[in-house]
Amino acid sequence: MDQVDAATVLGEHLINAILENASVGTVKDILKSGAPLWYQKGEEGMSPLHAAAYVQNEELVVMLIEKGAVWNAVDNFKNTAGDIALSFNNAGIYTRIRDAGIRAEMLLGILNARSDSDESMDMDAEDGALILRERDKTATGSNTAFLESKLRYTVDEHGQEICMLKVGKEEVGVMMGWEKGIMEETVKKLCDDHRNNERLKVLNVGFGLGIIDTLFQSLPHPPTQHVIIEPHSDVLRHMRDLGWYSKPGVQILEGKWQDFINADGDESPLLAGGGFDVIYTDTFSEDYSDLHRFFEHLPDLLAGPESRFSFFNGLGATNALFYDVYTHIAELHLAEVGFDIEWSDVDVTSTFEEDRWGKSREYFTLPFYRLPIAKMGMV
């Protein structure tokens, strides 16, 4: 028997034993005999962790995670072990798996940050077991490729405004009209009861369809300063066509947020005006590590303790567990830079009655959007 066959036999044995309710001790012995924790059954893609979630054995789940079970393995039906626990309403097991995900992601974030600053370290997300950050060099995963790509503004057959990007044979919505409900709720939570709501200084990163910028402009008191950062030439052309360059109080910074945030001291147009009351960011083809880097600049960018920050919370939004993990990691990272988050849920099932995706790849399939509003924590 070659090594692959042996691993298959042991892997099948391990999963079958778990499904037959073997004790934790027996499962440990099977692992000691060399059974691979990464193994997934051929037909349905079930991993040992999925099996432990199916039999709802929390002690076994904890042991498998300690031994290095892959928290984010997906079966052939696109379910993680966390999704299985959710389907049984087993909060204990779900939380164990989610927390393993948070720990793994936080650790990987630290290792990646180190490898960024130390070229001798060759840590790469692809080396990890993660699927959250699979390397994607196309315009959906690489900001450089995105900024070189062509965008198409159009209205679909249901009257939905969309900004589309072509990726190979597929089209992906960069921004779609159905997200308006999310943007409306965000502006409400950011501005309505803000102490400075008669003279807000607003920074928005990423124009897209201009939904959120139009909402900021439609406030009872439009912002006294409204800075928009946007790098894509097709978007900038669209903004020019719509007259955004001549709106009072609006300043368009042509470039990536990284270009302006990394400018030195007073030279940065972002740091010159004493900080913003409201900041929102919603970019495209950037990953969580970019968002995390943006978080680290917030203490400099915001005007004071009344200031508010929100971001488009869309990472991992095709799977409940991944979405939950990202949501928690964002909360932990914002706490590290001194912010508390309040979350609210926006029901996105009713925001657009028609087929919202049209020909676009679906990037948000969960029924609820978790809307973050961050404020400086009270010390």
Ligand SMILES: C[S@@+](CC[C@H](N)C(=O)[O-])C[C@H]1O[C@@H](n2cnc3c(N)ncnc32)[C@H](O)[C@@H]1O
């Ligand atoms: C999803 S859209 C924003 C939609 C917007 N919130 C709205 O309400 O219509 C993303 C925008 O971010 C821009 N973008 C992408 N990378 C960026 C970066 N590094 N810095 C600033 N903007 C970026 C894209 O060109 C695009 O216009």
